[in-house]
Amino acid sequence: MSTYTRQIGLIAICFGWYLASATSPKPSxxxxxxxxxxxxxxxxxxxxxxxxxxxxxPTYCSRALGYLGLTMYETVVYSSATHQSVIRSVVDTLALPKPNLSKDYCWELALNAGQAFMLKSMYAYTRRAPLIDSLAGVIHEQYAASLPPDVVARSExxxxxxxxxxxAWSxxxxxxxGCDRNFPTTYNRPTGTGLWVPPIIGQSNTKIPMHPDWGNNRTFSRRNSxxxxxxxxxxxxxxxxxxxxQYKEVYTCHNTLTESERSMVMWWGDDPxxxxxxxGHSYNLATIAIRNGKADLVKATETYARVGMAVADAFVCCWKTKFHYMVERPSSFIQANLHLNQLTGKWLPFFLxxxxxxxxxxxxxxxxxxxxxxxxxxxKSFSFTDDTHANRPPTDYYVLRSLTENPYYPTYNxxxxxxxxRHYTSFWEAAKECAYSRLLGGIHxxxxxxxxxxxxxxxxxxINAFRWKR
Known part of the structure; x- marks a missing residue:
């Protein structure tokens, strides 16, 4: 048994009394x-x-955000007179610790401790623990300075x-x-007409597809499964x-892309x-909604929980479908049936x-x-400005310049x-633009x-159908 597993077990044992002695939860x-x-x-x-x-x-990230958001919500929900735990909507066999609301808590410190634990657990391999501990320490000092030590300890x-x-449930x-097995070498890719083949030039050099078994994972909503x-x-x-x-439309769009359309494609590209x-882009949209909507802490945590679990389930359901049908990308169909001018080489989408x-x-x-x-x-009518990539440096790309000087050696600019x-008048406007950008990018x-x-x-x-309110 690893040291980390023993630590988790020790925490669970230490808090066994917590569950037994806690009063029936009532809003603080x-x-x-x-x-x-x-x-x-x-x-x-x-x-x-x-x-x-x-x-x-994106698969591993979506999963992490699902658990981070759920944890955030469950660490503060008992402060609310209107909200309730959704853990039984998610899984009816898991009992979470409950606070003893005859005593005082600082819910911000509870959230702080929960996020530090979960983020380090999900991304331990990144060696970002010092950065995580730093934020946890700053928030601890901010609230603990004016609270009795027993309240601080109890909350954390x-x-x-x-x-x-x-x-432990995750x-x-x-x-x-899953980050340790992005491209499993044991996977046998089916072959046949119209089935997916690895790209000539893509986001990854591997010829093995990413997380082919991800669709077998557990969802947060049983209805989604x-x-x-x-x-x-x-x-x-x-x-x-x-x-x-439909594949010809992808080819036609590729040939007529404007600078504005290229900017749209790259904005929503979110190359991992x-x-x-x-x-992560969606999680940041949640932050924008919280700040623009002036949400209180409970609504903010509900926002992260809903978005996190929604995107996590979306990737499980999507991957289940992807690897059931194994449908080819536009590049292979276009190369075989539409891109007949071999002087310009292989047909490649604008987005990798x-x-x-x-x-x-x-x-x-x-x-x-x-x-x-x-x-x-x-x-429905929530205007916002998406600044997720606003500070990202420009990305270069190349366009065919001429075949006239020597048709066998095309030149590019x-x-x-x-x-x-980018500004949007609703979340659905942003979602539809994101989807459309994949067609313009040549990959869908x-x-x-x-x-x-x-x-x-x-x-x-x-996810909305969970029993969020009392």
């Missing part, structure tokens, strides 16, 4: 938790850790106990330490077929080798192709799941995409995106 009426800054500061640090994490993938012990119990979901698989278009090289026309990944099958779009499904939960919390904050058909948006809506609604 000591004060209103109007300041959400403790939650948003932890979310900001989470994005920072995720962005710099080696072996970063409760937050850590909740986190330890949730982390180990059994199928994705534990029971969603039927949507169907892809039927393969056809007939120019009148829906399949052919350089950014916080699509789930990710190492997994096409149907359906992961960007679209997780964006729709996020839009569904954020709309339920903040309304170097250009740059810049990252400027319109059908991939439309199905992803539809499935993400269902997934988000199932």
């Amino acid at each position: 009426a000591t004060r209103i938790l109007s300041d959400a800054s403790v939650a948003t500061r932890w979310a900001d640090l989470t994005i920072q850790v995720v962005t710099k994490a080696p072996q970063n993938t 012990q409760f937050g850590q106990a909740v986190a330890a119990r949730i982390y 180990v059994s979901d199928g994705g534990h330490q 029971l969603l039927p698989l949507p169907k892809p278009l039927t393969y056809s090289t007939d120019s009148s077929s829906a399949y052919y026309r 080798t350089q950014t916080c990944t699509p789930p 192709e990710p190492p997994f099958p096409s149907f359906y779009s992961g960007h679209a499904v997780q964006s729709a799941a996020t839009a569904a939960v954020l709309t339920a919390l903040y309304g 170097q250009r740059f995409v810049t990252y400027e904050a 058909t319109r059908h991939d995106n439309e199905v992803g948006l539809a499935e993400g809506t269902k997934i988000g609604h199932n």
